[in-house]
Amino acid sequence: MLRSMLTASTTLNQLQQQIDTISSNLSNSSTTGYKAKNTNFSELVRQQFDQVDEKNDNVAKARKTPPGLRLGVGAAMNARLVSDQGSxxxxxxxxxxxxxxxxxxxxxxxxxxxxxxxxxxxxxxxxxxxxxxxxxxxxxxxxxxxxxxxxxxxxxxxxxxxxxxxxxxxxxxxxxxxxxxxxxxxxxxxxxxxxxxxxxxxxxxxxxxxxxxxxxxxxxxxxxxxxxxxxxxMSNVDISKQMTDLISSQRSYQLNSRTITMGDQMLGLVNSVR
Known part of the structure; x- marks a missing residue:
């Protein structure tokens, strides 16, 4: 529960940066010579828990993924300057x-x-x-x-x-x-x-x-x-793309916020056990 809350809070911080970048692009859609920034996410370092011990060597070699659990710690936002020519x-x-x-x-x-x-x-x-x-x-x-x-x-x-x-x-x-x-x-x-x-x-x-x-x-x-x-x-901001990215980031923000709320509720249930 605590790990899920930490992962969600890390991602929330990065999503807020993405929303700020999109807001800057939209507010400068009429600014002369302005160059937009596109955002994307990459996975942060993850931790591997090897909890599976394959008894059959053939099965182990045939695996497409590593055994056990791979738990991440969130995502990092990357912003890249778009140098496309404006109108x-x-x-x-x-x-x-x-x-x-x-x-x-x-x-x-x-x-x-x-x-x-x-x-x-x-x-x-x-x-x-x-x-x-x-x-x-x-x-x-x-x-x-x-x-x-x-x-x-x-x-x-x-x-x-x-x-x-x-x-x-x-x-x-x-x-x-x-x-x-x-x-x-x-x-x-x-x-x-x-x-x-x-x-x-x-x-x-x-x-x-x-x-x-x-x-x-x-x-x-x-x-x-x-x-x-x-x-x-003129600015090279693509307003339709920015609005699409904004909706997507807001939904992701909502999902991660819900994760923290659910983790808090589960911790509350554990603490109430007598």
Whole structure:
């Protein structure tokens, strides 16, 4: 009875994490550039009790399963980032960009740390310490970095901005013959998306020392960048799948809760025996 209650309580904790993950996916179904997480379960270490002693060697060798009882201790939830390409929605806004390759991310500076995002809704804000320049930032105000890891500052006289497919930003006044500015957006290719750690606000960092998990797309590699200006990538959350998973996890939660209740009732009966 106690073992069943411990097993159920362990699984309940993991099911709650699954429900939290599904809730996060559903709440971000309209978030620009959001990448969903899929969940699955794996069995934890189990204990083997050899209570069967086969007298007949032929029978013992013919067994398809080990003799005795195999008692588990619950299940562990695993969450995997889904890197499938989201749908592209045109906005016709110059500072909106959408990645057309599912494994490419924009580099941003978050409080001195380099992080990555696919949210292409960008803005211009006055640059700190320079009234004549504007800084390219994300919707949360984090500076967007160029290919050298530096913030992108544009003269406030520049009125027209174009961003090419390979991530080159060109700012101009819109008048023929005037000088223009060019910057290469800092873009990385993530070769192992599971090494990305979610930091909230649609941002990711590298999970530990996993520098080999990504590749900076500089020089000749910039030709592989896929960016569409005047558009945004929508969330890749499959709402129907998330709702199905939610129903399944709620039923599993109900079953394990019932297991604990029944175990408690059985212990109550044992304690009441005189």
């Amino acid at each position: 592209i929605e045109k906005t016709e806004r110059d500072l909106d960009i959408a990645f057309t390759s599912p494994y490419q991310y924009l580099q941003v500076n978050v409080n001195g740390n380099r992080q990555y995002t696919r949210d292409g809704a960008l803005y211009l804000t006055p640059a700190a310490g320079n009234d004549n320049q504007l800084q390219l930032v994300t919707g949360d105000g984090y500076p967007v970095l160029d290919e050298n890891g530096n913030p992108i500052n544009i003269d406030d006289s520049m009125k027209q901005i174009t961003i090419s497919e390979n991530g080159t930003l060109t700012a101009s006044t819109g008048n023929a013959g005037d000088a223009s500015q060019q910057f290469n957006l800092g873009v990385v290719q993530v070769n192992n998306p599971q090494e990305l750690k979610s930091e909230g606000n649609n941002l990711f960092s590298l999970n530990g020392n996993a520098a080999a998990a990504l590749e900076e797309l500089n020089g000749a590699n910039r030709q592989s960048i896929g960016i569409q200006q005047g558009a945004l990538e």
